[in-house]
Amino acid sequence: MKSIQLSQGGGGLESQTLIQNLFYRHFNNPILAQAEDAALIECQGQTAFTTDSYTVNPLFFQGGDIGKLAVIGTLNDLAMRTARPGYLSAGFIIEEGLAYADLERIVASMAQAIAEADCQLVCGDTKVVPKGAVDKLFINTSGIGAVQTNHPPALNRIQPGDALIVSGDLGRHGAVIMAARGGLDLNSDLQTDCALLWPLVEALLNAGIELHALRDATRGGLATVLNEWAQASGLGLAIEESQLPICEPVQGLCELLGFEAYDLANEGRMVIALPADQAEAALRVLRQFDISQNAAHIGEVNQHQPGQVIIQTAWGTQRRLHWPNGELLPRIC
């Protein structure tokens, strides 16, 4: 079986062959094809710029892989500032011995996600490191996009009275990864929620929805986003537990292992703070998309419990929704 060799990261002929035969072939576009030290790109107006690194075990999981994650994750970060995805870079740190076929599958998956997002990968880098120096493959991606509004959503725009919306059911990505790592057979076709959020943001903007704050709920899940917002704004966030959209397999895994779906990672879900009188209109827009069919109005911003997220149960009691606690580990009994 063909696998990645140290020499393919050495900068010589083997590196060039890998770059030509794999990366240029899949990411082909005129800017990348110039093969210069830096890509020349066009930027007009306010520009968003972000970077993120991706490590995930296993590399392939139900509904996605590290490559799709590396593209979607960075483009979603752009979308959260209302930036239309424009250009991407990608840096690959590859462990010696990785199967070539696996790397090609990942690169093809990235190329597909990039094409669907209608943007271009214009520069990149490859390093191959000795076995054991990294866990199979790390990918870093950076993204640049043109901001589409004069008042992009921001933490300091959250206001008392704002409605809080999530764009879909929670915890799928985290549940899929946990199940894959633990060798758990969920007996379901549960797939990661990994998906591009830009089309949703664009549709909300086109509908004239005023977006006070936007955040994709990745690692740390919904609980982290809400706590970040409460802390940064100094306002209280009140959430109705019964309104949190959670699908049955995710709920089942949480019941089995002692997790909370709002602590689990998502890769295609965003949280929105917006004027309460626009909540219904925003939900109507979101529900036009497959990935946000289960969008829900989950709560409000208030001034009652400054800096805290309070969750209301279906039977009338209240408790604090705290930050997730470090590494998520299953409860013992």
Added chain:
Amino acid sequence: MMAIQLKDLFDGFRDPATLSALAEKIQQRAEGLSQPLRIMEVCGGHTHSIMRYALPQLLPKQIEFIHGPGCPVCIMPKERIDQAIALAFAPNHILVTLGDMLRVPGSKGSLAQARAQGAAVHAVYSPLETLKIAQQNPDKQVIFFAIGFETTTPMTAALLAQVIALRLTNVFFHINHVLVPPAVSALLAEQPCHIDALIAPSHVSVISGAKIYQSLLETYNIPIVVSGFEPVDLLQSILQLLDQYLSNQPALEVQYSRAVNWQGNLKAQALIEQFFQPRAHFRWRGLGDIPRSGLQLKPDWQAFDAEIAFADLLSHTPIDDHKRCICGDILRGRAKPHECKVFARGCDPQHPLGSCMVSSEGACHAYYRYAKQTPEVRV
């Protein structure tokens, strides 16, 4: 036959109308109390449920909860964690353990911190994953750090049975299994005792049967209900305890009758009996030495006992919790988490000083995580 769906395990047991009706009944009955009814929920899972679902807000002030010693993470003394770390740091060793045991601080840090410093520590969902690790690393000594109450002991026994069947010679066991009845008995025997009634953990009795609490009833004559973990289970159990207490007819009742009977799982008990015997003593974090409250491998299986095989690596000197921690008083019902001077002020889930702050089943952790305000806790 229809397959059981995971949803069936909780659906209906969180029904607002049922909860409201049960809470109302408890309110009415509690008017007959001349002093508060102090109920110990023995199990950390119950503590977690009580706080996670904010049940005290549905209950009258006369119902008080005492958070018991039933969390395998909370009761693990520092010297046992130190032993696990010493085993994990030894060359050619791999230490395997379950879930949030990684976070428990020993005298010089936790297993998670040891892992970051290069110790070989694997966290697994199921003890049986140890087999794969041992088979993939034939040149390494793989040590399963076995923890938990009657609930997790059969899985450790099943792992040992597999190790024997597969003739694996590189798997060892560091046994920390403990027993609920001796610990509760020790707490009930203390004077003054602050416990009027017991909510007993159902999952323990799924294995061991309701019968394990009979001697507690006979000796201490207090109401005992074996309860499930859902909100409806807990409120129904409280109602049953209240009825027993008010009628002055203490009994041993099973609320969680959908899975618990008097005898328990005889097959699991036979498996435990095959491999384990009580230790003379086990030192519980916060509570100290309790006779015959822990298990060890029987002499026939000593070849698998990590405490014997690697005795030269292990120190047995007892190490107490931080001197400002009052975990022992909390586990005895003498104090509430927010009465501890370091609660949320130096001791929090990221930097636990005492055992009750470590696991989400620990009383302090549950208060910190779920109570509406920190540190002025209003539950």
